[in-house]
Amino acid sequence: MNLSKLGIKRPVTILMAVLIVILIGSISFSRLPIDLYPDFEFPVVLVSTSYNGAGPHEVESMVTRNLESALSTVDGLESISSTSRYGHSEIILMFDWGVDMDFAALETREMVDLVSEQLPNDVGKPIVLQLNPNMMPIIQFGMSGDLTLTEMTEIAETNVLNQLERIEGVANVDIGGGYERQIEILVDPYKVNSYGLSYEQIMEVISASNLDVSGGEIIDGERRYGIRTLGEFQSIEEIEELIIGSNQGGPIKLKEVGRVNDINQEIQPLSRLNGEPTVSISVQKESDANTVAVSQAVIKEIQSIEETLSNVTFEVAMDQSEIVQDTIDSIVEMAIIGAILAMIILYLFLGNFKATIIVGLSIPISVIATFILVYFRGDSLNLLTLGGLALGIGMMVDSAIVILENIFRKRELGAEPVEGAEEGAKEVTGAIIAATLTTVAAFLPVVFVEGIAGLLFAPLSWTVTFSLIGSLVVAITVIPVLTVKLVPKGTNILKEKAKIPKMVDGLLNKLIAFYEKVLKNGLKRRFIVMLTLVGIIVLTVLLSPLVGFDFLPAMDTGEIVIQVELPKGSPISNTADLVFDIEDRISEVPEINNVFSQIGSGGNEEEATLNLKLVPEREREKDAFVVANEIREMMPNLPGVDFLVVEQDMAGTATALGDDIEIAIRGNSLETLEVLSEEIADIVRSVEGTTEVSTSFDEPRYEIQIELDRDRAQTFGVTPYHIGSFISLMTDTQLISFYREDGEEYNIRYGFDGKENLSIDTIQTMLMRTPTGDLVPIEELATLTIAQAPEQISRENQMRTGFVNANVSGRDLSSVMVDVEELMSDFDLPDNYFIDYAGLYEEMNYAFTELIFALGLGIILVYMVMAAQFESLLYPFIIMFTLPLTLIGVILSLLLTNTTLSIIAFVGIITLAGIVVNNGIVMVDYINLLYHQKGFSRNEAIIEAGKTRLRPILMTTLTTVLGMFPMALGIGEGAEVRAPMAIVTIGGLITSTILTLILVPVIYSLLDDLRLFISKKYNKIKTS
Structure with a gap:
């Protein structure tokens, strides 16, 4: 069916179809969610289990190994890793990408439930969590x-x-942060012993005395009464x-052996904003929710709360929607600028405003139509979908240009408007369909x-x-109709041009004349042309090692995170003092807008996190990476203290996929793994560009080990459990009940008075009431010694594993890893020990x-696609010679702009595979028309x-290049991610276009000679 002819005969139908597309597209656009990246889930499931009081070895043997053995059979599992630390087991299941994570999480829960009965009784119920980027807060106040x-x-809660x-x-x-009320009951151990009481007895009395107990119901007369004993x-x-007991002196009250404190307990992590204590509020969104919409709704609600509570104010510490909105706005701006530049090129070549508008209309109509399909596919407006639109802005007019130019050429030759539109469109429709389908075919495998x-x-x-x-x-449909309706009979657009387009036309005529001479000389010296192009390609390939490789380009999100870790066991007061010092040090950095600190993050008193929000990118001279390097230099040099300064990753990909470099060493002996890890860490540190090198064997935790004298203990009926429970009460308070007041519920915690002054000597001399009723000092039952113990035991695929982690700064990831692997090639490993490389390098x-x-x-x-278009295997083969030419532009563009080849840039190469052949298709199609149908000789x-x-x-090349040019400049939010794709595409397109104009004619003539030679030989054999 000739769609162009149909459209010309039914222009109103075409107009109505366009209006319907615009209407539906506008509605689709208004309902599309906005996000930074496409919504996806990491194929990771976390199984977290508590085992209070157990050390890493006990957690590994009693919990982790049992769970690992069962979970290793889950379908779709790629790897399983675990960490066993004090009182906690953490197992991470990594599934293959594309696995249904809802089903995987469900199967994981089922396996955990099956093995839970085999775990010790005092092990907490394992928690199964499906990890994804949406677990990160989108906004914090x-x-x-x-x-x-x-x-x-209280107001916040x-x-x-x-x-x-x-x-x-x-x-x-x-x-987070702030204080919450709790009731603290602290008993004096000496008074408890003097009254002949036990700590367990007191705890049981308190718990049993704070209850309202239902006693069923009775019927008295005609009424039914419920019975409830009030005891709270x-x-x-x-x-x-x-009253907690009695002796010869009478009843013993709780206040006689201890004190009851109504206190405000600090909520960990402790929160600070710009150096002042604050109550922090963090909001997470649902997985399918719109980041921008949710964030705006939260801010609106917060403003409403501020109006209601006049004595409370809220300050935004972090808001993901800002970078999302700025990035999307920047892409839209770049796309509009690209479209305008493409229109200018069209005007300069066509020389007529009407003709420019006719071609230019294909951009908004195509974009609006794309929104319909994006909406029904369930995608969002994000950095990559809008980046794809911006990438295709210049390509959207290619088909329209070819058709319009051919229609007006027909009219210049004397055709009527309708005849020119029908014949001009029909003549090139096959070529532009093939050209479009080649681009689509190049992109399709990415799916x-x-x-x-x-x-x-x-x-x-x-x-x-x-969009294409x-x-x-x-x-095919709209452009022919518009040429008939908007350009009346007698108008010769190719000649009736404005002054500047006429100058461009003059230059173009000179360029055509020059090209004709070059082409004639090239056809005379075909082998010299071929050898020259082969030499250029070989030289370019030799330069390719200078191009570095990275996973994803670093993106300036305007946020920097400082992670601080003090020596294991450090009290939270020491961590707070260090955070105060860091806040003072960075307070003079002009690029920092606010500092949000959390002390005791992750539930560990020795850890802290500082989130730095920088001023908007347009208002600062330095990017986040430079500021981060300056902050690294400001960190104090303290023994045993680790600092990690990273630029925040909005998508959470870096967090989920690991550090830039991750080397796993597997074996059985923890001692050997620790030695090997330290040796490998030293090797990694020696490589230029590595930063923040660490091992999984951090500074060991010092612990007091209590070794029970079993013979002596058994005479008193004491077991390790008795001593462990007693020591636990001495060192920390325990939640034993709740206190209710005015509809609110507060924790009641119970423990020893004076626990903050405990020492090894006081623990040894502490009197413990045994099951036999005797008071015996701990030192009579056990020996206390100080020893080192691993902070954690890591395992991967059910083998003990040590890790060396590092990040990369100032160099590309690939070149750093080449150096690391070269140094590691001479590293001798003991028998039955193995090394694997993981992290972002593996994912890259x-x-x-x-x-x-x-x-x-x-x-x-x-x-x-080209073979189907030309009904030949020869002519597509000719056109495919244009692909190696793109390599020249790709490598040169990366080297000239100092850009690494990332997966973003590689998508630009895939784009080139589809569009660089278009010029060859248009040329070969017309050569065939003149050569095989119009009677021209081959060279003519x-x-x-x-x-x-x-x-x-x-025209098509320049519109495509200038359409992408704003993206390639790397200006605006998120430019670091989208620029490499445009740089590669522009570089490859320019060189391939220039060289294709020479190479395709030369290759055509050479292969046509070969065809004629084979045909001649075949006919001779056939006739003989």
């Missing part, structure tokens, strides 16, 4: 005001929390007056790429495909392997086709 921290905490959790799209709200504490004084590369780029691939198909349909290699597969498959599909056909098609080839 600091709360301040005239109230005390206690009052603000009773008022703010409920209101924010009601917002659509909000998954969870966490309150009504006041602190009632707790103090509680089948596995791993994070596939999850990131599949939406981009679909977006480009939708839309532009093709517009070119996997991603590149998948993308190379997609590129190879794309090239095959491109060839097949080649020269005439080259001269005729030079104009549309230059």
